[in-house]
Amino acid sequence: MRQLLYLFKQYLAPGIVGLTGITLSIIATLVVYHWEMAKDREQFQQQSTVLVNELQRQLNSYTQLTRSVGSFLNSSQEVSRQEFQQFTSSLLPYYDGLLGLGWSKKVENQERSLYEEQLKAQGLINFKIHEHNPRGNQVVAGDRPVYFPITYIAPLNRWQNYIGWDAASDIKRLLSIEEAERIGVSISTPLVELENGKPGFVLYYPIFGPNNLNSPSLEDENPDTNKKFQGVVFGFYEVRTWIEKAISNLNLNELDFYLYRLPEDQLGSALNKTAVNATDSFLIAYKSNSQSLTESPQVANLEAIENPTDQSSSLCRYSSEWEFCIRSLHTAQQELSLLVLPASDRSISSWRCEAVLALGLLVTVCLVMYLLISQQATLKVEGKNRELEELLQELHQTQLKLVQTEKMSSLGRLVAGVAHEINNPVSFISGNVEYASDHFQDLFYLLDLYQTQYPTPTPEIEAAIEDTDLDFIAEDLPKLLKSMKVGSERLREIVLSLRNFSRLDESIVKEVDIHTGIESTLMILAHRIKSQPHRPEIQVTRDYGNLPLIECYAGQLNQVFMNILANAVDALEDSVKVGQLKERSPIISIKTAQVDTEWITIQIADNGPGIKTDIQTRLFDPFFTTKPVGKGTGLGLSISYQIICEKHGGYLLCSSEEGKGTEFIIKLPIAIQAQRSFERKKEEGRSKKEECLKD
DSSP: HHHHHHHHHHHHHHHHHHHHHHHHHHHHHHHHHHHHHHHHOOOOOHHHHHHHHHHHHHHHHHHHHHHHHHHHHHHHHHOOHHHHHHHHHHHGGGSSTEEEEEEEEEEEEGGGHHHHHHHHHHTTTTTTOOOOOSSSEEEEOOOOEEEEEEEEESHHHHHHGGGTTBGGGSSSHHHHHHHHHHOOOOEEEESSSOSSEEEEEEEEEEEEEESOOOOOOOOOTTTGGGEEEEEEEEEEOOOOOOHHHHHOOOOOEEEEEESSSSHHHHHHHHHHHHTTOOOEEHHHHHHTEEEEEEEOGGGOOOOGGGSSSOOOSEEEOOOOOOOOEEEEEEEEEEEEEEEEOTTOOOOOOOOHHHHHHHHHHHHHHHHHHHHHHHHHHHHHHHHHHHHHHHHHHHHHHHHHHHHHHHHHHHHHHHHHHHHHHHHHHHHHHHHHHHHHHHHHHHHHHHHHHHHHHHOOOOOHHHHHHHHHHHHHHHHHHHHHHHHHHHHHHHHHHHHHHHHHHHHHTOOOOEOOOHHHOOOOOOOOHHHHOOBBTTTEEEEEEEEOOOOEEEOHHHHHHHHHHHHHHHHHHHHHHHHHTTTTTTOOOHHHHHHHEEESSEEEEEEEEOOOOOOOOHHHHTTTTTOOSOOOOOOOOSOOHHHHHIIIISSSEEEEEEEEEEETTTEEEEEEEEEEEEHHHHHHHHHHHHHHHHHHHOO
């Protein structure tokens, strides 16, 4: 679990950078893709607009030419065939796609014969009004109320066989002529079969005025003759020729279009309703893959644009896969619709998207690799730093151990030597006091016996008895000997306490009584606990529990008790100096208890000034001290922590509140195996750390 957590922390930053880089690369790619899509749509719309404008320009030129010829006829009182040919021949070369121009005179049924004879007299020997037969046979026109025969036509060398052909014989042309007469403007026929047999359109421009174009000699007496409808000027063009001329100079790469003889709204409705077949009005199509025009309606793949997602009123609309434009073309009161589609093989250039994605992924990979390499280098540096810190810590520990060992060794030798030197004379005095007491008892018995046998002493003896105050000596000497005995026993107890504290004979683990060690420490510190001139006596309260003998290093534990108790005495003395204990006496309380079958606790508390919160975490650091220079070394609590936690596998805790005192809690295992378990766990943790660093 720790290794997984370590790996998670190790690869978290590269993972976040990688995920962010991939996300940003995809977002950038999508942005570029949508930009390419918008650019392609804009280009598509521009191509569509250019195409429509060119087609419309061609239609407008045809209409304008037809009007120009009509204006020429209206402005002249009489125009001969030669003049008509010269005028139109000078204009036709400039209007590509317009196949021809002509003049159709309106002839009433009763004027038909007279009109035919008049034109024959002008040189058209075979002129005769007739219907057009697709197979080329001339037939006599039937009886109709009015005729519109072709009188003039250009270019004559191409279309002279159609002179005399009656436009009224075609119902579409007749209706268009009548519409032009009615509204007085140019009119285009629906799709019709032209003179050459090809599908196309005929533009009619109505002529109103006097009959000055080969009219009969008889003049109409009606004063409104000048306003009568005389006939129509016409121009005709093939659909294919018109389209070819319009797109000859256009770039239609990846663009298809379809021409319909439907208004724009009807075509749009037809494309969105499966019940309406738009191919019924199909005229011609352009396919970019073959770069050719075709009149076959099967080439229009209209199912692909059914139900577009974009139903806006824009001329160009878009679906999930297709974009298309429907544009209108107008020619002399007729409306055509142009459907523009992308070619089936049209594709958006994706190299920019691929380049952005590749660049983003490359940068992401580089950043991730850089982070991984940097993190590996950082981990190596951190590993080296940890090793150095551990070495430094071990050096400090070794230094502390050396200081502690030397201190304890010196202290132990000193205490042992002093105890030994004191113990010999104390033992001599203590042993001889008993004999002296017996001897003095014998002497006092002998004196009593002399006083009994010789009740009247000599004057010299009586003077000596009075000078020596024999009665007082007899009364005080036993007390003196008893006092000497008590003093020698007290010295023996002090020597025993010194020997118990030094424990030079107990450098190995053995079972000891913790209370004995505490009392030995208190015995040594007795001179500091007693009242001093500047402070009262420090009261020591004991609350000893029923503790079993525990396995420990007794001398080292005594050193811990000495350090903690000495610090408590120092803290209480400082409190007295600053006047913090005026209302209460200085107290040190010692409490022991057995927690369970494996652990005991020792609590040593004082009612001193307490420890500041910001330095409590540093109490057990080596060489850290709050005492003035020369008074403290900063090793006492650090050594105590090592003895309790590392040597015995226990716990040393500090609980302090500023102004209320400090309490140290020592938790020790009853069996020293806990310490071995602690060292084993520490070694396992160190091994795992080294494995993680290697990984």
